[in-house]
Amino acid sequence: MAAEKSAEVGAHEFACVQCGADVSYEIGLSALQCPYCGTQNEIPVMADAVGEQDFRAVLAAGESAAGTYDVSTAKCVSCGAESTLDPNISHDSCAFCGVPVEAEAQSRRLIQPQALLPFAVPRDDARQSFKAWLASRWFAPNTLKRMGQLDGGLQGVFLPHWTYDTDCSTSYVGQRGIYYWVTEHYTTTDANGKSVRKSRQVRKTRWYPASGRVLNRFDDLLVAASHSLPTKYVEALEPWGLPELVAADRAYMAGFKTESYSVDLESGFAAAEQQMTGPIQQTIRADIGGDTQRILDYRVTYRDITFKHILLPVWISTYRFKERVFRIMVNARTGEVQGERPWSWLKITVTALVGIALVAVIAWAANQS
Structure with a gap:
């Protein structure tokens, strides 16, 4: 590249x-x-530099136990995003909404990033990915597609994330369902209007009590540590290739903005718990067995919780269309594009009318045959 x-x-x-x-x-x-x-x-490449930190130990000692650092930040009054700036920059524009921001020096108790993924997609490649993404939006207005301009250009930003590892032990109480079939008799009316007696097979379920304990292991559960961008778009940028993480050497950040986290360590783990719910319930159902299962209650014990504070690279830009600002983001590792877009209601209306007309023609043709 x-x-x-x-x-x-x-x-x-x-x-x-x-x-x-x-x-x-x-x-x-x-x-x-x-x-x-x-x-x-x-x-320099640091061997074994990306390690895990003990979640409970850091919470017990306060987040400052994991390291603090002074940052010059720019907090956007419009969207609330807070990013670090280079030492010689006092004014800039917000990478998340385009509004002008001003740096202010302040000391904050922040856990230092341990690892990051360096930028791998050049700006020009990201711009081409954006144009291709926009061209594929069939219901986007034609004027926007022809424009294909980025308001203010693409800005390189490191987004803060948490990753969590943990072993889970879950005790549960539930029911195991076994299917069986019975013959059911019923009365209906035939084509001649006469009552007739018929039978059919009906599936039933016998329920049996079940209880037990299951184990799950989770590695690198990824949680966005800010709300500056819509979660659905940030998650859609995955996968990132986390095994390629390197130590968070500031040299990799030279020339790029770094957003400070606004979702703290404990809140991040609460979000990770939500991610674990589905897999844990699947494991419980597999342990119960049978044809179907009911989970009446379960309790999860989390052991050996560790975490990393990591930075993931994106190209972000805003584009303006009819006085509205829309945001797009490009995964700076893979080129995946996600973002907001306007809709052409004229195109949508025309498509709907064409669909209705097509259905009417098919119905008319069927009646004529």
């Missing part, structure tokens, strides 16, 4: 080992490229 130079960062945050000039992250090379002498400053 072709390399692309990211925007410059604050003065001397990353200096070239050859000439001392500021360098920036080069997408596709996993290096910091010097724009003056061309030297590629390799980012």
Whole structure:
């Protein structure tokens, strides 16, 4: 994949080992490229750097036990998103809604990111993916498709996420259902208007008590740690390829924005619990057995809960259509596009009318035959 130079960062945050000039992250090379002498400053790979942290230990000691850091943030008064800015930037536009924002220095107790996925899709490729996505929206207005413009361009942003690992032990009480068939007699009226006696097979269920304990193991349950973007779109950007996570070296973030998390560690695990509900219930049903099952009650015990605070890369932009702002996002690892779009009610109405007319023609033809 072709390399692309990211925007410059604050003065001397990353200096070239050859000439001392500021360098920036080069997408596709996993290096910091010097724009003056061309030297590629390799980012060191840290072996076994992406580890898990003990969930309960961090909660007991306070989130600051996992590390704090001072950040210069820009909080959008329109959508509430809070992002970090490069040290030399005091004003910018919100990557999530396009509204101008102003940086303010403040110290916050935030768990430092442990790992991230570096940007792999260059900006130009992301822009082409957006245009292809827009062209495939049949019910989008034609004027929007012809425009295909991104208001303010694509901005590279790292979105905060939590991942959770845990072993679950679940005790349950339920019922096992076994099907059986009986012959049922009934009276009906035949074509001549006479009452006739008939029989049919009817399925019944015998229920038997069931109880037990099941085990589940969950690894890297992914939870978005902010609400700046609609959850359904963020989840639709998956998969990310989490096994390719690397240590959260700031060199990978050079030139990109990083959103601060607004969903705290404990709230994130509550969301992970919701993800675990379905698989746990499936395991219970498999343990009950039979033809069908009823789960009357169950209690889950979570053991050995660990977590990671990770950053995932997206290209985000806003585009304006008829005075409304719409957001699109591109997975900067795979090129997957998700986002909001306007609808052409003229196209929808015409399609509906054509469908109604087609049904009417088919019905008329059937009556003539």
